[in-house]
Structure formats: C-alpha cells, structure tokens
Amino acid sequence: MDCIFCKIANGEIPATKVYEDDTVVAFNDLEPQAPTHILIIPKMHICCADEINESNSAVVAHIFEVAAKIAKEQGLTNGYRIVNNCGADGGQTVKHLHFHLMGGRQFGWPAG
Numbered sequence: 001m002d003c004i005f006c007k008i009a010n011g012e013i014p015a016t017k018v019y020e021d022d023t024v025v026a027f028n029d030l031e032p033q034a035p036t037h038i039l040i041i042p043k044m045h046i047c048c049a050d051e052i053n054e055s056n057s058a059v060v061a062h063i064f065e066v067a068a069k070i071a072k073e074q075g076l077t078n079g080y081r082i083v084n085n086c087g088a089d090g091g092q093t094v095k096h097l098h099f100h101l102m103g104g105r106q107f108g109w110p111a112g
C-alpha cells in the first residue's frame with residue numbers, strides 16, 4: 001500500500017520522531033502550524049476516524065495517553081490542541097489516521 005504514514009511508521013521514509021513504541025509513533029509535522037506541531041499515528045493502517053471500531057479503538061486511547069505525555073515533555077503547560085481531520089469535508093489530506101498535537105500559541109475556534 002502506498003501510504004506515506006505507513007512508510008514513516010516502518011522507517012522507509014525519514015521523519016523527526018519524538019516518541020515511538022510498539023503501536024504508535026509521533027513525529028514533527030513537515031509544515032508546522034504552531035511552535036509545537038506533532039503528529040501521533042497508529043502504526044497499523046487505519047484510514048481515518050470513520051474506521052475506528054471496537055477492534056481497533058484501544059490504540060486511539062493509547063494515542064491520547066501518549067499525547068499527554070508528549071505535551072508535558074514539550075512544556076505545553078498552558079494547554080494545547082489535539083485535532084483530527086476526517087474525510088474531504090474535514091480537510092484530511094493523508095489517509096492514515098493521525099492526531100495533530102499543537103501548542104505554543106493561542107488558537108482560535110472553530111478554525112485557526
């Protein structure tokens with residue numbers, strides 16, 4: 001399968017990894033939208049949030065545990081934002097489930 005995030009997960013494509021374990025990997029976004037902008041992905045290929053179900057949702061819980069750990073390591077003591085874009089209307093460009101962990105500035109709502 002020609003999936004760029006699967007290739008990052010298995011080391012075929014380089015990325016600046018900030019965390020890795022058996023099931024997830026986190027790396028710096030190539031085009032950061034905030035001083036801290038890290039993508040956290042499952043190593044297994046899940047296309048999007050729409051494909052989360054009872055058989056694979058444990059990895060999503062784990063991703064949120066990892067996000068909290070990384071946020072502490074990155075010194076995001078004043079808060080941060082976790083974003084998931086799903087599908088065309090959600091603005092998803094890479095079709096491998098990923099959560100944006102962003103911090104280091106104030107965010108607007110619902111965009112920006």
Ligand code: AMP
Pocket residue numbers: 004015028029030031032039084085091092093094095
């Ligand atoms: P989304 O629009 O939610 O699908 O987000 C995809 C994100 O992946 C964007 O923020 C891109 O900047 C980022 N991205 C794409 N390719 C790479 C890559 N090779 N390494 C790191 N980040 C990437």
Ligand code: ZN
Pocket residue numbers: 003004005006007044045046095096
């Ligand atoms: Zn993939």
